[in-house]
Amino acid sequence: MYIPTYEDMLAAHERIKPHIRRTEVRTSAYLNELSGAQLFFKCENFQEPGAFKVRGASNAVFGLDDAQAAKGVATHSSGNHASCLSYAAMRRGIPCNVVMPRTAPQAKKDTVRRYGGVITECDPSTSSREATFAEVQAATGGDFVHPYNDPRVIAGQGTCSKEFMEQTDGLDMVVAPIGGGGMISGTCLTLATLAPECQVIAAEPEQADDAYRSFKAGHIIADDAPKTIADGLLVPLKDLTWHFVSGHVTEIYTASEAEIIDAMKIIWKHLRVVMEPSSAVPMACVLKNPEAFRGKRVGIVITGGNVDLDRLPWLAAS
């Protein structure tokens, strides 16, 4: 297992700068008042394909040598990693193969295809996904870019908190959602060197709290069929992300579905940005634990903005 280093993150930033946005950091006097903290929101939903995952994906794609690049990349994902990897591959002009369950939302498939990704459908089971992916990879020779458990991906995600610290003149803590742990691991990687005094806080849905329970137990515990509105956070930690989570994260907080939906609506209304339910988990945790954040300079990563505008969670009951 290769552990990416701070230098890998710096190299990633130079490599991907022409292909990503240095996203805006937004603030709101109202949200500061509401939380009692000084909040800074890093708007990764403003990346062209709508998520921070374009950083790690671009680092993997643009780091390939020409021989491998000719064969392209491959992954399995039905979320932002699939569209971001397709987007990065399109920018380099190389193939991207994606294995996706046939039950994935049409909008997700459309986005991958808009960026030139080639989808191979599988059944919605781990065994079918693994078998189908093995076939695709054997046929294409595409380099496997895991959504998070890949040192190139983690080094890429780490570039976000480097920009964040530059744009804010420093923070007391950074709060980001945790699913597989790619963003949190990149944040740990960068801040451990750049700002070791800055705390890294992970935020997780109660209904998919495997990282929370793993953190408390001291070893990886997988969820049994997690179900949450924060659908970007369903996947489990893996060895590489566990290395960073167990070694550098200060605390993991959890929030209920109702708290996540409330926080999502508050940010839409007052920060006026469109973001996914997964991105609302940090704000939900900040509002739920005011004593932990009061008076602090708190950076919150808004991880993505790809949401079905026809199915907003606060309107689900109507």
Added chain:
Amino acid sequence: MYIPTYEDMLAAHERIKPHIRRTEVRTSAYLNELSGAQLFFKCENFQEPGAFKVRGASNAVFGLDDAQAAKGVATHSSGNHASCLSYAAMRRGIPCNVVMPRTAPQAKKDTVRRYGGVITECDPSTSSREATFAEVQAATGGDFVHPYNDPRVIAGQGTCSKEFMEQTDGLDMVVAPIGGGGMISGTCLTLATLAPECQVIAAEPEQADDAYRSFKAGHIIADDAPKTIADGLLVPLKDLTWHFVSGHVTEIYTASEAEIIDAMKIIWKHLRVVMEPSSAVPMACVLKNPEAFRGKRVGIVITGGNVDLDRLPWLAAS
């Protein structure tokens, strides 16, 4: 009638800079491809109170001498001007009285009150509004700040396109919605001097097309009970805004309700910002008249972001 000058706009910018945001300009490769133009979006929805009107309101409020400031300001509005004037007055620590129909949405009243504005309710008729406003003004001595037909307000709104030109290294045209004409007049005021070659295009709902008809007729024509989803654009032109519209606007385009709603959803989805229906009218007009914009550097002002998240227009039928 005092016509504000370019120097008034420059003075306004110096005056209000500490009290407003230099809002971000966002771009989207996808929206460029969709429109065939190079689009730049000035996100005035990101102002703290959520609309460009904080510029004009702040210029009026911070331009008062101390004696008048002690008596505060007053206006009649049920929209963004009321909340932005309250916000500006709160920042200076002076009273703001607002006359508002009792039928105005509760959310609008709540926002004004959050910023310390004092609401006096009237019946939803012009006569009741005028009578009630006269009483309030007589009782308080508050300085009347009209939502748009005021040289201080127009000079303030003009600061938006000054920033816009600085942030984009120049534009071929600026497109903004037109209701009473405050933003469009400020845009004309600034660009006539700063970038006379830059066209100023107004965008208006078909169902409230008084500015379009006035522009074609060469004199002000009022609407008869206009009704549109773009509820920030219901008010008529007045003498001061007509001066700018008739003298400097290049063209006025109109869009149907369905086109406005489509454009709104497209911007929410791909630019990932929360904005009002009124702010979608320029994009609707750009998509409807591609030949007028193709290949051009087009600036679009996203005028405001205060929208009822429980009643999104594309979900109205569901």
